[in-house]
Amino acid sequence: MIPTSTRAAVLTGHGKPLELTTLPLPEKLDPGAALVRIVCATLCGTDIEIWEGKMSFPGMLPMVLGHEMVGEIIALGEHTHDALGTELKLGDRIGWSESTCGECYGCVILREPVACEKRGYGFLQRSDNFPFSTAGLAEYSYVAPGSAKLRIPDNVKDTWASMAGCAAKTVLRAVDRAGGIKVGSKVVIQGSGALGIFATAAAKLSGAAEVITVGSPAPRLDMAKRFGADHVVDIAMGSEAVVAKVLELTGGRGADYVFDFAGAKSVGKEAVGMAAQRGKVVVVGSTARDDYPLPLGMLMGKELTVLGSLNGDIADYARAINFFRAFASAMPWDELFAAPVGLSEASACVDAMCKHHMIKAVIDPRIA
Numbered sequence: 001m002i003p004t005s006t007r008a009a010v011l012t013g014h015g016k017p018l019e020l021t022t023l024p025l026p027e028k029l030d031p032g033a034a035l036v037r038i039v040c041a042t043l044c045g046t047d048i049e050i051w052e053g054k055m056s057f058p059g060m061l062p063m064v065l066g067h068e069m070v071g072e073i074i075a076l077g078e079h080t081h082d083a084l085g086t087e088l089k090l091g092d093r094i095g096w097s098e099s100t101c102g103e104c105y106g107c108v109i110l111r112e113p114v115a116c117e118k119r120g121y122g123f124l125q126r127s128d129n130f131p132f133s134t135a136g137l138a139e140y141s142y143v144a145p146g147s148a149k150l151r152i153p154d155n156v157k158d159t160w161a162s163m164a165g166c167a168a169k170t171v172l173r174a175v176d177r178a179g180g181i182k183v184g185s186k187v188v189i190q191g192s193g194a195l196g197i198f199a200t201a202a203a204k205l206s207g208a209a210e211v212i213t214v215g216s217p218a219p220r221l222d223m224a225k226r227f228g229a230d231h232v233v234d235i236a237m238g239s240e241a242v243v244a245k246v247l248e249l250t251g252g253r254g255a256d257y258v259f260d261f262a263g264a265k266s267v268g269k270e271a272v273g274m275a276a277q278r279g280k281v282v283v284v285g286s287t288a289r290d291d292y293p294l295p296l297g298m299l300m301g302k303e304l305t306v307l308g309s310l311n312g313d314i315a316d317y318a319r320a321i322n323f324f325r326a327f328a329s330a331m332p333w334d335e336l337f338a339a340p341v342g343l344s345e346a347s348a349c350v351d352a353m354c355k356h357h358m359i360k361a362v363i364d365p366r367i368a
Contacts, residue, residue: 002035002075007365008138009346010127012062014053017347023064023132025140029077032145034088036071040158041136042337043361044068044166045193046287048353055287062127065346066136066363068165070095070158074140083148083314092151093158095165095321097314099146113148113313120144136162137346139365148314156324159337159362163194164320167360169312171199171261172319174284175206177309178257183207186250188274189229191261191285192220194336194359197227199259201331202323204228208257212249214242214270215262217356227331239266243273254279261285268294272304280305336360342367 004025009018029035047065049055073092080088088094099120100107106115113119125134131142143149152161160168175181187203189196192215203211205228213224214233221232233245247254254276260267263285271281272295281304286292299306312320324333340362341349349361 003140006133006138006140007343008064008127008133008135009066009343009363010062011051011065014051014056014061018065018137018350020343020346023127023138025133026131026142029075029142030145031078032080033077034073034080034094034143034149035075036094036141036143037074038069038071038136038138038141038365039093040162040340041066041069041363041365042159042162042167043349043353043363045195045285045353046166048350049287051350052354060126063125064127064133064135064137064141065350066138067098068162068167069136069141070152070161070165071141071143077145080145081149082151083318086151088149088151093161094143094149095152095161095317096143096147096149097165097317099144100148101146114310120146137343137363137365139343148317150314150318150321152321153325155328156321157334159360160324160333161321162362163198163336163360164317164324166311167194168198168320168323169316170284170309171195171202172323173312173316174199174259174282174309175202176316177307178259178280178282181206181208181257184209185256186210186254186276187212188246188255188258188271189213189215189224189261190259190267190271191215191263192224192232193261195261195285197224197336197359199261200224200229201227201327203257203259205327205330210250212246212255214246220356220359223335223359226335235264239270243270246274250276253277256280257282259284263287265290265292268292272298272302275302275304278303278305280307282307282309284309337362340364340367
């Protein structure tokens with residue numbers, strides 16, 4: 001029997017504890033839609049920024065947090081297929097992307113799902129409007145017809161597949177935007193959170209000769225070393241000292257690639273300072289609308305390429321799943337994830353991530 005309601009952890013006010021409440025579920029599934037039982041959700045830095053109010057939009061609350069998740073299909077609308085056109089079945093374990101319209105300038109002319117003018121992200125849909133539950137911090141969620149759906153291979157763990165849904169695909173898209181990482185190159189990763197540590201591993205596995213991770217606190221930098229960092233630099237030493245240290249580590253030339261996964265106000269200036277002549281700077285973590293200083297004279301003098309990279313689409317998602325399959329034993333991936341807890345502990349997990357006590361919180365709504 002299809003459930004008619006679901007427990008969910010709902011954000012009703014920025015900075016306030018999540019409210020464990022019951023939401024209705026759609027009585028009928030539209031063609032192309034699915035209803036899933038969430039088996040794993042991993043919290044992302046964006047969830048934390050939304051909770052804090054750093055990322056906020058008028059009328060967005062109340063909402064269910066969580067956009068990295070995996071679910072088992074318990075009900076299907078007619079003609080529901082995966083992203084490659086294969087019919088889905090009850091019991092399939094899937095991940096899914098945000099919904100896209102397929103009709104706007106972004107979809108049709110740019111052919112970029114991330115540029116869809118009507119892009120519907122599960123965690124940006126109000127929980128008091130249809131279809132109510134579309135995100136990860138819920139027992140059951142509605143997967144919209146316009147969402148591209150991926151079957152998860154048996155040899156990819158729930159946590160890995162959840163992380164692939166945002167953090168991992170975001171990193172791989174950024175690498176792709178940079179044209180890939182040349183074998184033997186020098187790479188700086190700004191940020192030692194989940195994206196930064198995953199990016200450290202991705203850079204090393206791509207054949208970078210030297211990977212330098214810049215961030216804090218010390219335990220995260222220690223973890224970055226376990227994920228392939230040849231050197232780590234603590235931002236506590238100050239902006240100018242950080243740049244000087246990176247230049248020292250790179251023989252005075254700087255890095256061929258600098259990836260911003262940190263988003264602090266100083267990262268742009270630091271990135272340009274750390275980049276080598278004709279290097280590439282890829283901005284991924286600077287989501288705020290604030291004005292950040294950028295030394296244009298140095299950017300011009302070094303003939304740098306500066307790129308922005310936003311999230312990721314279904315192709316990036318699929319590549320992230322394949323990445324975990326290919327490199328399952330290459331890095332200690334499980335160290336990124338905290339022990340799974342139930343929905344009642346979701347607020348505590350948000351608090352722990354805010355305080356840098358966790359890298360990736362894991363919520364399993366099946367846990368009482």
